[in-house]
Amino acid sequence: MPRSVNHVASRAKRKRILKLTRGYFGARKNVWTVAKNTWEKGLTYAYRDRKNKKRTFRALWIQRINAAARIEGMSYSQLMGALHKAGIEINRKVLADLAMNNPEAFKAIVAKVK
Numbered sequence: 001m002p003r004s005v006n007h008v009a010s011r012a013k014r015k016r017i018l019k020l021t022r023g024y025f026g027a028r029k030n031v032w033t034v035a036k037n038t039w040e041k042g043l044t045y046a047y048r049d050r051k052n053k054k055r056t057f058r059a060l061w062i063q064r065i066n067a068a069a070r071i072e073g074m075s076y077s078q079l080m081g082a083l084h085k086a087g088i089e090i091n092r093k094v095l096a097d098l099a100m101n102n103p104e105a106f107k108a109i110v111a112k113v114k
Contacts, residue, residue, distance in 0.1 A: 014032055017036055060096070068100075072110040083109075
């Protein structure tokens with residue numbers, strides 16, 4: 001009896017991954033082994049960078065808070081220490097948003113902790 005290989009499923013799998021690699025440069029879009037390796041590597045980058053995104057956003061928030069705090073005559077670390085001492089529980093994301101989009105509210109917070 002001849003060997004049975006499921007060509008329908010294997011071709012569908014290749015077609016699905018080649019569809020995902022459309023737009024890549026050179027052989028990365030149409031040569032099966034190269035495309036598969038590139039696609040798998042892309043998944044590892046995506047996983048890694050979902051973690052890095054949180055890191056970079058936190059750094060951005062800290063820079064924005066620091067810039068706004070220095071306008072008010074404080075450094076970032078002094079402001080955060082004063083916030084914790086005053087018992088004001090506000091996270092960096094919200095604080096950075098206030099510093100950017102609502103400077104009056106940020107000034108009020110700084111005035112409260114001074």
